[in-house]
Amino acid sequence: MILEDGRVVATDEIGQLGTVLRISAPGIAGQARAGQFVHVRPGLSFDPLLRRPYSFNRIDRAAGEIELIVKALGSGGGWIASRREGDRLDLLGPLGSSFVIQRSTRNLLLVAGGTGIAPMRVLAEQESGRRNVTLLMGGRSVAHLWPSDRLPASVEYVTTTEDGSFGIKGRVTDAIRPLLEWADQSCACGPWPMLAALGRLREEAERAAATYPGRAALLETQIAVEQHMGCAMGVCRACVIVTADGNARVCREGPVFSLGDVAFAEGEPATVGLS
Missing domain, CATH: 3.40.50.80 (Nucleotide-binding domain of ferredoxin-NADP reductase (FNR) module)
Known part of the structure; x- marks a missing residue:
């Protein structure tokens, strides 16, 4: 996990999916894996207070760049989505678990x-x-x-x-x-x-x-x-879901799980919208 000062290299709007930010962050890009995420500070002050989690949409280790899809939800998401070429972003990552592809898979x-x-x-x-x-x-x-x-x-x-x-x-x-x-x-x-x-x-x-x-x-x-997250460090337990082994934190034990381990019958996790 690295705290890195990323620089926006390019942006693009993808229909209703959101804004794609291409960010120079060689430290994080060098360690990131599919399924993991980065926690982004949503402003230059402490309002909003909480960082926002975004899964990697692209990892280019050779160029030292990552891509994120950002929806302009709330003041925090709106601020991040409005970043343009040359702007800086305070990034923490990579965080969480990743997908594992079997060698035998054809x-x-x-x-x-x-x-x-x-x-x-x-x-x-x-x-x-x-x-x-x-x-x-x-x-x-x-x-x-x-x-x-x-x-x-x-x-x-x-x-x-x-x-x-x-x-x-x-x-x-x-x-x-x-x-x-x-x-x-x-x-x-x-x-x-x-x-x-x-x-x-x-x-x-x-x-x-x-x-x-x-x-x-x-x-x-x-x-x-x-899942919405608070600290993304496993301390606040705001991102807990129910699994076959009990409660699991999406930010630490996840976000990647075996499909059969998640107790969907317990219902969708209660989440609080972040602004």
Whole structure:
């Protein structure tokens, strides 16, 4: 973990997903892994007080740069999203756990919803040269999808939209079954309801026979949980979720968990909006 003074190199608006900040932060970039996050100070004073957590959307170790997707939510998120080339950002990271891709995996399925695309894009870039990669992404409309030209050319990109404006009409769970049949391993990140739906599919597969399509990939699925945080150091326990082993802190034990370990039946964690 490093406290680093990052410099914004470039910014871009990606539809309704938010602002992508490309930041020079060679210390953090050199240690960051897919699924981990950085804690960003949201201003030059102590108002707002709490830092904001953002998953890495890209990690370029050679250039010493990282990318973050920032939605302008509240005064803190709005301040960070408004940074422009040359501005400085106070960064703390990398923090949390990361995804682990098995060496034996030949067909990797990545599932994303909303800003959950961030760690899935990192995995797509890191793994597409080693194995077959398919990315399944869902959004409310085409404006909530990641642009295909910002993915490696070898990645198969499958999309769903709730309004049918692009790709398959529906949600990722409406398109995932044949892809799970194909996959050796799967990873996902997105809103809690999406992850809970994947959890129900896993429970169904666990109860079924070994011939259940996609059973192996579902049983071993890893997910990154999106959650509001306070300290991001494991002290305040503001980001606790319920798992098979009891309460777990998303900032320390997570954000990456085994899909089967998260107790979705306990309900979505109570979170307080940060301003």
